[in-house]
Amino acid sequence: MKSHILTPPVAQPGAAPSQAATGRTLNWGVVATGRIVAKVLGDLQALEDANVCAVSSRDVVKARAFADEHGIERAYGSYQELLADAQLDAVYIATPHGQHFEIAMAALAAGKHVVCEKSLTINAAEARTLVNFAGERSLFLMEALWARFTPAFARALAIIESGELGEISWVQADLGFLAQYDPAWRLFDPKAGGGALLDLAVYPLTWAVGALGFPDSVQAVAQLNADGVDTQTAINLGYAAGGHAQLMVTLTGNAPQQARVVGSAGWLATNTPLHNASQLIVHPTDGPARVEEFEAVGENYGYEFREATRCIQQGLTASPTMPWEHSVKTMELFDTIRASVGVRYPNDLLTH
Template sequence: MTGYTAREPTASAPHFIPVPPCAAEGAPSPVHATGRTLNWGIVSTGTVAELVAHDLLMLEDAQLLAVSSRDAARAAAFAAKHGAVRSYGDTPELPGHGHLFADPEVEVVYIATPHGQHYEVARAALEAGKHVLCEKSLTINAAEAAELVELARASGLFLMEAVWTRFLPAIHRALGIIGSGELGEVAWLHADLGFPADQDPRWRLWDPAAGGGALLDLAVYPLTWAVGVLGFPQSAQAAGWLNQDGVDPQEAITLSYPRGRQAQLMASLVGSCPRNATVSCTAGWLRTGDPLHNPPFLEIHPVGAEDRIERFDPVGHNYAYELRETTRCIQEGLQQSPTMPWDHTLATMRLFDGLRAQLGLKYPNDHHH
């Protein structure tokens, strides 16, 4: 198969995602301060930005200083709702986020624009000297991601892809159970995520310029389970189709690992599904509740022992964990998170580039580099 060859990090051992301090068992709540208060800006005012703003306000050492949107009225309404001190909208000379990045008091920004804009917006933020937490997928392709990583590295700034799932206690508990050997060796993994999305070509999910489609929007969550349990694969195959606009409504992905282990991932914008992850092992199996990217419970089924369910209560909308990690890293002078390092983002983008080559999936951004 073309397009994907495993490169570092190979990490074939299971549960190699380290547990962040705020998600470990018995750890302090993610809302408790770990250092000085940081001034935050939020770029874009969509649904995810609303949830993140709510959780950001729970942190003892975070202040929501500013928000930006193309629409000044929307930015002002968002600021009023979430207690942001300032709001910025587009003007003839500068987009709203440009004004926000020019604000000397903003230290760290959360970028919630559509995927197709991540590269240019994150680049502008880093060039303005801001630390960056950017919605997944970090960029459209590996070339864009590598440029952002190099810029962050050279600028001495923190940069992280906002794969919030990696920081949740339920995920770390699951990886701990699998790593403990209680269920034996991992044999295979299945993870699916999908929903029937209204097929409006103007919606970012169906817009090629926005980086629309199931792969970049949904597949990162099933992939998080595969990477957490098995590491990055030796090879990857994708089967799927493209609609009349060249966007992928659905794909099945098979990842192959040493010793015959496999992961099967499904991402769909056309079908409803259980939205869970199942890890099959030689002495039992584990399954998440719905949804797999924020599971309220885990089912553990050891062979020859009692089945059990472990439940997890959310903190706000559960974005507090990635916000705590970002805050802690910046306070400690780290440029990348040990739990969501740049290598993992780059390996993910290379993997997606390879899968896109198999699907024939192209985006306008691909021509820029």
Template sequence: MTTRWGIAGTGAMAAAFLADFAHAPGHRVVAVGSRTQQRAGEFAEVHGIDHAHTHAGLLAADVDVVYVATPHPQHRDLALAAIAAGKAVVVEKAFTATLAGAREVVWAARSAQVFCMEAMWTRFQPAVVRARELVAAGEIGEVIGVQADLGAFRAYDEDSRLFAPELGGGATLDLGVYAVSIAQHFLGTPVSVTAHGTRYPNGADASAAIHLAYADGRAASLWCSLAAETPGRAVVIGTGGSVEIAPRFHHPDTIVVRRNGEAAEAVALPPAGRGYSHQVLEVGRCLDAGLTESPVMPLEDTLGVQWVLEETLTQLGITAVEGRVEI
């Protein structure tokens, strides 16, 4: 049986995600929704999607899963509406603009027993899956730390969504979410966050250095930036060695395993397509099993990540707000 997907949003993220359905047998995008019927129709025509709707029409359509790919501050309202319509929902990261918004969505999904997952595609990449398996098997001993950076230079443009605070723009929500999520994946939620960073003239965050501390002495050192290119490397550090998720770690094709006293071992594990298909297949597995959360990307992890993101923005002097979507 084919799992029918609808996409809420018509931007670059929606187009990139859509392309990888060629690598996800049993899944098909059958509808797209936007604020206007015209924009949805244009996107559907370009990408060969059968049905185009407003957001309200998409939620009433015959789809099994709604993928939310709009700017961050619109995620909350669209996810809540999808849950109210009884649709499984996959929400782009950052999951919401605020921790309160994330808690609303999680509460609604759990109360309604509707599947909900943050679209943190990195966790489903073959290289990251293998890293997780090695760590679980004790190959690098006890995990004591994570280092991760993700910088992607973008010329400052106050008219671009990427730099618009009211649309969730800035380094933390766009890039920092990856670094925070990889640390959360291997270390869990910290007890404290310390953040420093720089800002653009309009107040959006240009870069952030984030330190996560844990009660038992473990720690994570993270960096994100829209003002400079960085390698994009993540390293999980243990008492017996380390696993490097080679650049760029958010969609890697190689890991490097370093065991104390031994030569480094590089393992090539390329994704299918760009790599989005792996999370599509995870959603299918969960729905087939009757699950309402992914065991790889559970909602509790999403809440932990959102807490760190909000702490970071607060310490940078930024207050994120949720937007409103008319449905």
């Protein structure tokens, strides 16, 4: 059975992302200084053809401190100032979800290539507008769904494509942790696109889409808090050919954080966490079980930035591994789920 997304360029089991230059050096700017940026930055800076030369925050003092800590030359007190920097070729956006559309549109309008954290936008209308604008401007745009580029996921796709597991019929995946309520935290802020769905569900969904494609039907139930964001959501995906996927995301407890793919001739599973697995456990029906190991390279974000850099250098506007169509379809699916469980965001009221 063929998988429904393309195998990443770094598809060899355990292969490290090449840090050697594959083309001209790109000058990067980073929008935001939060926890995720601190994790990602080292892997981006490790690429020989990536020069991270600017960072922005709403607080210029915070931006300057972050820049000094990470060896970045220029610090700005707003994303508008950063985007006015004529030396920048590309920007990495890592703000809360609710700001992604505004900043990514501004970056494209300023002529910058864009890598934007997941989820790409709040809703499908924003996603469609964004990708259409990138196409009109002939600029690269990619959702930073780093899990798609890791060796363990690439290897899992290769196993599925090989037919070793037979016809895939069932995927089960979960992701969750205990998040202590704080109304100021983006996870619980509707303006930021808070909730388990937008923050976590894309990772379990990646396994379902990789094995079965996008679904023909979806059902969901969710637990909402007083702020109107989902603290737990269960998703059932149906496929006309007979496959099913069961996905769970939660902010109410520590989940196993594993994925399982079941076929007519065997099954495979990840260890924890499914979005950055270091092991695949493979159980063929007619053969011995085995464990395949994968060592992390840095924080494992280098794979997605190697792909983005390669695409920009080659004049591509979209990554074959993380195509625009998949980002838009994901937001359409999430829109359907949110409508069924009653989650609404302020961005939904805007016309783009």
